[in-house]
Amino acid sequence: MDDEVHIASFIVHHRPDALASxxxxxxxxxxxxxxxxxxxxxxxxxxxxxxxxxxxxxxAVQATPGVVGVSLVYHHAEPQSTLSDILQPHPEEEGRL
Incomplete structure (x- = not known):
């Protein structure tokens, strides 16, 4: 089975003094x-x-003193091998943005 790659973003709400931690x-x-x-x-x-x-x-971020909350905004996972695939536009969509 392929190794996966997970890419995520989240918002961290915190007290201003917690940013350094x-x-x-x-x-x-x-x-x-x-x-x-x-x-x-x-x-x-x-x-x-x-x-x-x-x-x-x-x-770990949530457990940091001064952190009020951590909210997951985006999460994507796919096999590591697909990251090296070269994507080709579908002929019907070529030239469209």
């Missing part, structure tokens, strides 16, 4: 990055090999 956690988490920051919230992206890794990251 979240940044430290994300820096230690392979495949995680903060995509946007604002007072009291940030958007975290995570690419990993499975649902367990994704949920472990979400749980």
């Amino acid at each position: 979240i940044e430290q956690l994300v820096a230690k988490t392979p495949g995680a990055e903060i995509a946007a920051r604002d007072t009291g919230r940030c958007i975290l992206l995570h690419e990993c090999g499975g649902t367990r890794e994704l949920l472990a990251c979400m749980d």
